[in-house]
Structure formats: structure tokens, C-alpha cells
Amino acid sequence: MNTMVDTRNTLFSPYRGRIGDLAQRHQSIAPRDLHQGMGVPFVGPCGRPLQLVTDAATLPADLQASVMMLGSFDGFHRGHQALMAAAQAAALVGSSPIGVMSVEPHPRQLFAPQAKAFRLGTPATKAETFGRLGVDFLYSPRFDHAFAGQEPEDFIDEILVDGFKVSRLVVGHNFRFGRQRRGDVDLLRRLGQQRGFAVTVVEDIHWDDATCSSTRVRNLLMSGDIEAANSLLGHAWSVELGVEPAAVLRSGEKIVAWHGSVLKPACGAYDVTVRLPNASGPLSHGCITIDASGVATLALECWRAIEPGPQAILFVDFIRRRAG
Structure with a gap:
């Protein structure tokens, strides 16, 4: 050629x-850097653009007390969609806004910068998906060694409670966070009872005899099986x-x-x-x-x-x- x-x-x-x-x-x-501006507003089904937040202190008052999902959400497969369904159900009951925390760059890009390309999507594809599904805001802090090294208790108190004033967190059962990945579901539940927020934990989703995971989708794509990958993605x-x-x-x-x-x-x-x-x-x-x-x-x-x-x-x- x-x-x-x-x-x-x-x-x-x-x-x-x-x-x-x-x-x-x-x-x-x-990939387009969320922190330098998206350039295109991603609009939800009600015509309201997704709001990008990089600092919890800047969150508008009407978006506080949200139901917030935490995760990387690479590819937004059926397992991620189960978290979204749980968040939407909880938000409907409390008339709460829906937020997502998903850091940039992906943690693997920080800790293994020489690794082969692995992401299923860019920040723009991720934001477009959230906007289309009616998420109110995306919290996308820059993921660096300082952010990764936070004590998990400090992250909960300073960002989730003092900053966002979350009403509920929605996470996968194996979600880990904070310094040395010490934070887990048990810590979220324990501090949630003390700090006044609820926690919804979503188990793995199985589809076509396989667990829905970004790793499984990556393997299917690298083998060229687009239709099987799309089946696990749900899109x-x-x-x-x-x-x-x-x-x-x-x-x-x-x-x-x-x-x-x-x-x-x-x-x-x-x-x-x-x-x-x-x-x-x-x-x-x-x-x-x-x-x-x-x-x-x-x-x-x-x-x-x-x-x-x-x-x-x-x-x-x-x-x-x-x-x-």
C-alpha cells in the first residue's frame, strides 16, 4: 500500500x-485529555450536557448528595451497565443526581507506562457513553502518584464526604482504592455507616458463559472476534x-x-x-x-x-x- x-x-x-x-x-x-477540555459537550437524553469535574470543591450545589459510581469503566461492558442500573434505581428513589468517578489516565498507564496499548476507549468515548446514559457529572481527577498514594480514609472523608457529600456509592464487589490498594468494600461500608452514606455492591455479571470484564473483552478483540466482544460489551x-x-x-x-x-x-x-x-x-x-x-x-x-x-x-x- x-x-x-x-x-x-x-x-x-x-x-x-x-x-x-x-x-x-x-x-x-x-487520546484527548479531559483535563484540557473536551471541545464537544456530550449531551444526555434530556438535552443536558454532562458536566466534567476535576476538583470536588468545584461541584455545583445542585449536584451534591449524588449517587456516585466508582471504577475505571473501560469499555463500559455489561458489568459496568449493572452498576449503572443500580445507580439509576437508587437515584430515582431519592431524586438524586448521578455521578461517576473515573480517573485519567487509567491507573495501568501510570504504573506500567511501557505496557502495550490496552485501553478499550479514550476519555472522549467514555464521556460520550456517560452523557448518553444521562449521568449528570463525571469526576475525573488526574491520576498521579500523589492521588494514588492517598490513604483510603482520607479519600473518603475529604473527597467523597466533604467534597461531594455523596448519599450512596455504587461499586463492584472487588473494587479497591487508595494507598497500596488498601481501600475495599468493607472499608466503604464501615465508614459509610459512620459518615452517613449508603453503599451498593454489585456482583459479577455473566454473559454467554463468561464473566463480563474488560480483560475478557480485550482478549476477544485481539483475537478478532468482534461479535463476541460486542456481546459482552452489550453494544x-x-x-x-x-x-x-x-x-x-x-x-x-x-x-x-x-x-x-x-x-x-x-x-x-x-x-x-x-x-x-x-x-x-x-x-x-x-x-x-x-x-x-x-x-x-x-x-x-x-x-x-x-x-x-x-x-x-x-x-x-x-x-x-x-x-x-
Whole structure:
């Protein structure tokens, strides 16, 4: 395949690098940093945008006393959706807002920076999912060694109780947090009784004779079994792409600059749909091909002009692997 492409027709990240270099050298691109601004408001079913919070002290008063989910939520599989269902049920009873705490970067990126790409999604795909499901706010503190080294009791008292004034926490049964991962469900329950918040613990969810987990989804994607991965996810696997604002994208193949922290599926050709955030339907259908060297090429049935705007985003939803 000829790697010297017309960069005017090349999908790229508008927030890092020269597009010609990205296309011709097949470099990966960094995921959009939530802490530098999303650029696109992710809107929920009631038309209210998801609020990004990076400091508990800045939370608006009307979002305090929330039902808050804690976790990494990479991929938002059926197990994560069980936490969401529990949070929605509790919030409905108390007329409470719903919040999510999910740190960035992913803890594995901090503690194993040389590890191969493993993430199922970027901060933008995660935020788009929460916005679509009607979450009121996303608490996404920067995860660094200082944050990771907090004593779990201090995290509970200073952030969850004093900052967010949470009414209920919703967590998976194996959730761990704080210095040396000393915090666990038992600690949350014990301090919750003392500090005045409830704790809902959700057990593992099994689907198609397998436990729903991000690790299991990753393994399926790396083997190319998109349909089985989507079954565990409960939705199509989505990958974020950048697109040049106001670009008119013509037909033909485009080399995709893949986000550096997101894993690639096994080499092969995959049916995909392309959509904009908050859109009710896809822009186009097409195919992404991953070759043996890891280069990803996107070919769509048709290309459309993208509305002008800062840091435009496209999402590609993987549907199935093509035979052969």
C-alpha cells in the first residue's frame, strides 16, 4: 500500500502532531485529555450536557448528595451497565443526581507506562457513553502518584464526604482504592455507616458463559472476534478518531492515526459505522482494515462534509469481522 497519501483527505487528531507526519509514518496519537477540555459537550437524553469535574470543591450545589459510581469503566461492558442500573434505581428513589468517578489516565498507564496499548476507549468515548446514559457529572481527577498514594480514609472523608457529600456509592464487589490498594468494600461500608452514606455492591455479571470484564473483552478483540466482544460489551465497540474541522472527506481509503493507548484488534477487515457525538444515526458505513504491521486504513461508502467546529470528533463503531 502506498503510504504517501494526500493529507487533506487523512483523518487526524486536531490536538497533536502534523497530519502529514501522522499519515506517512503511521504514528499513533494521544487520546484527548479531559483535563484540557473536551471541545464537544456530550449531551444526555434530556438535552443536558454532562458536566466534567476535576476538583470536588468545584461541584455545583445542585449536584451534591449524588449517587456516585466508582471504577475505571473501560469499555463500559455489561458489568459496568449493572452498576449503572443500580445507580439509576437508587437515584430515582431519592431524586438524586448521578455521578461517576473515573480517573485519567487509567491507573495501568501510570504504573506500567511501557505496557502495550490496552485501553478499550479514550476519555472522549467514555464521556460520550456517560452523557448518553444521562449521568449528570463525571469526576475525573488526574491520576498521579500523589492521588494514588492517598490513604483510603482520607479519600473518603475529604473527597467523597466533604467534597461531594455523596448519599450512596455504587461499586463492584472487588473494587479497591487508595494507598497500596488498601481501600475495599468493607472499608466503604464501615465508614459509610459512620459518615452517613449508603453503599451498593454489585456482583459479577455473566454473559454467554463468561464473566463480563474488560480483560475478557480485550482478549476477544485481539483475537478478532468482534461479535463476541460486542456481546459482552452489550453494544458496538467504539473507537475515537479526529477529523479536520470543515474538511470535505472524499471517497477512497484513508490511513487512520490510531490513539496510542487504545488496543488494535487482530489484523483483518472489519465492518464499521462512523458517527458524530450526540448524533441519532451514522454518517456512513464502511470498513477498517488492520494490516500485519498494525496500520489501520478506513474506507467508507461515502464521505460527507463535517460541520465546522473546534476539535471535531468522530466515533467508529465496529460491527463484525469480514470473512476471509
